[in-house]
Amino acid sequence: MSELPRRIAHLDMDAFFASVELLRYPELRGQAVVVGGGHRSEPTVDEHGKRHFVRLREYAGRGVVTTSTYEARKLGVFSAMGMMKAAQLAPDAILLPSNFDSYRHYSELFKSAVATIAPRIENRGIDEIYIDLTDVPGETRTLAQRIKRVVADTTGLSCSIAVAPNKLLAKIGSELDKPDGLTLLTFDDLQTRIWPLPAKKVNGIGPKANDRLAALGIHTVGDIAAADPALLQQQFGLSYATWLTRIAAGIDDREIETSSVPRSKSRETTFSRDLHPRRDRAELSERFTDLCVRLAEDLERRQLTSACISIKVRFSDFRTVTRDHTLEAGVADAASIRRAATECLKRVTLDRSIRLLGVKASALSQQSVDGSAPKWVQSEMQFDASGGI
Structure with missing residues (x-):
C-alpha cells in the first residue's frame, strides 16, 4: 500500500x-x-x-x-x-x-483511454468512474488535464473530473464545475466549497433523509457538521448518524474497487398504456418474457450469474411493489430467470392495471455460464393474473 x-x-x-x-x-x-x-x-x-x-x-x-x-x-x-x-x-x-448500443461503445472507449494513463479504475456505471492517481507520476492538475484530453481525443466528448483525498469529495467535486470541469479539492476546501452545498448533494442522502434533515432545520452539509451528534443519533440511529458526521467532516476511507463485477443488472419497461393482468394477459406475458430474455443476454454477455432475482411492479395509481427470490445457485439463462421472477410475481396481488414492469438480477458472481442451460421458449409459459404460470 x-x-x-x-x-x-x-x-x-x-x-x-x-x-x-x-x-x-x-x-x-x-x-x-x-x-x-x-x-x-x-x-x-x-x-x-x-x-x-x-x-x-x-x-x-x-x-x-x-x-x-x-x-x-x-x-x-x-x-x-x-x-x-x-x-x-x-x-x-x-x-x-x-441508442444504448452506441452509449456502451463510447463508454468502453473512454474507460480504455483513461486506463492508458491510470489503470486503477473503479467502474461506477456507463458514464462515470473513480480513478486512483496516488501512485501515478505527475502533478495532479497536469494528470487531470491529460485524462480530460485523452478522453476528448478518443471519443470527441467532454468530461468533468475532480481530484480529492477520497471518493466522497471527488464525487461531489466533479459536479461543482460542470460541464468540462476540472476541480481540485483538499480538506482545506471543506468549509468554503463543500459545507455550503445542499445536503442532498451528498451521495447517500436520499429524498427521505433530506426531508427529515430539513425538518430539523438542517439544509446544508455545513448544517450537518454543526448539528448535535446526539440529535442525529436520536433521529437516524447510531450507524447513519455516525456516517453523517463523518461525511460532513469529509472523511471517507473507502478504497478503489477494481473488480468488474457489478452489484446488479436490471431491465424494466413503462407501458404506453396501462395493461390489465387479465384482459391484457397475452401482452403482459410477452413483455415479461422479453425483459427476462434481455436480462439473461446482459448476464451472459458479462459471464455473470445471479443468486437473487427481483421484480418491480408499478400500478396505474403509481403504487410500486418489489419482491425478490433468492436462489440456491446462480443462474444466467432466461428460463431460470423467468421462473424465479414468477415466484416473485406470485406474492403480488394483481388486482389493478399495471403501468411498469421490471426484472432485476443481483447477488452477481463472475462465473462461466453453462452453455447447455435450457433456453426460454415463449409459447410454453403465460403471464397469469394470479401470479402463476
Whole structure:
C-alpha cells in the first residue's frame, strides 16, 4: 500500500447520452435536446438530404426522459422526468430515441483511454468512474488535464473530473464545475466549497433523509457538521448518524474497487398504456418474457450469474411493489430467470392495471455460464393474473 497522500479522481461524462447523440447530429449543438423517445422519434430525411427532427410537443405516451442537453436542463427538463411533463416545459426541444448500443461503445472507449494513463479504475456505471492517481507520476492538475484530453481525443466528448483525498469529495467535486470541469479539492476546501452545498448533494442522502434533515432545520452539509451528534443519533440511529458526521467532516476511507463485477443488472419497461393482468394477459406475458430474455443476454454477455432475482411492479395509481427470490445457485439463462421472477410475481396481488414492469438480477458472481442451460421458449409459459404460470 502506498504511503503517499491519496489522490482519488471522479470522472463524470458531461450529459453523456445526449453528447453521444450530438456526435451523430452535430447540427443540434447548442439546442435543447431530449433523449428518450421511441423509434417514432427517429429523424427523417427529405428528398434533398435534409434531416427533420421530431419536437417534444409532438410526443404522446408514457415514457420518461433518459437524459437532456444542458440547454434543455435550463428549461427544467431532467432525466427520469415524465415525457409529457417535459413537453410542457420545453415543447420546442428536439426529441431523439435512445441508442444504448452506441452509449456502451463510447463508454468502453473512454474507460480504455483513461486506463492508458491510470489503470486503477473503479467502474461506477456507463458514464462515470473513480480513478486512483496516488501512485501515478505527475502533478495532479497536469494528470487531470491529460485524462480530460485523452478522453476528448478518443471519443470527441467532454468530461468533468475532480481530484480529492477520497471518493466522497471527488464525487461531489466533479459536479461543482460542470460541464468540462476540472476541480481540485483538499480538506482545506471543506468549509468554503463543500459545507455550503445542499445536503442532498451528498451521495447517500436520499429524498427521505433530506426531508427529515430539513425538518430539523438542517439544509446544508455545513448544517450537518454543526448539528448535535446526539440529535442525529436520536433521529437516524447510531450507524447513519455516525456516517453523517463523518461525511460532513469529509472523511471517507473507502478504497478503489477494481473488480468488474457489478452489484446488479436490471431491465424494466413503462407501458404506453396501462395493461390489465387479465384482459391484457397475452401482452403482459410477452413483455415479461422479453425483459427476462434481455436480462439473461446482459448476464451472459458479462459471464455473470445471479443468486437473487427481483421484480418491480408499478400500478396505474403509481403504487410500486418489489419482491425478490433468492436462489440456491446462480443462474444466467432466461428460463431460470423467468421462473424465479414468477415466484416473485406470485406474492403480488394483481388486482389493478399495471403501468411498469421490471426484472432485476443481483447477488452477481463472475462465473462461466453453462452453455447447455435450457433456453426460454415463449409459447410454453403465460403471464397469469394470479401470479402463476
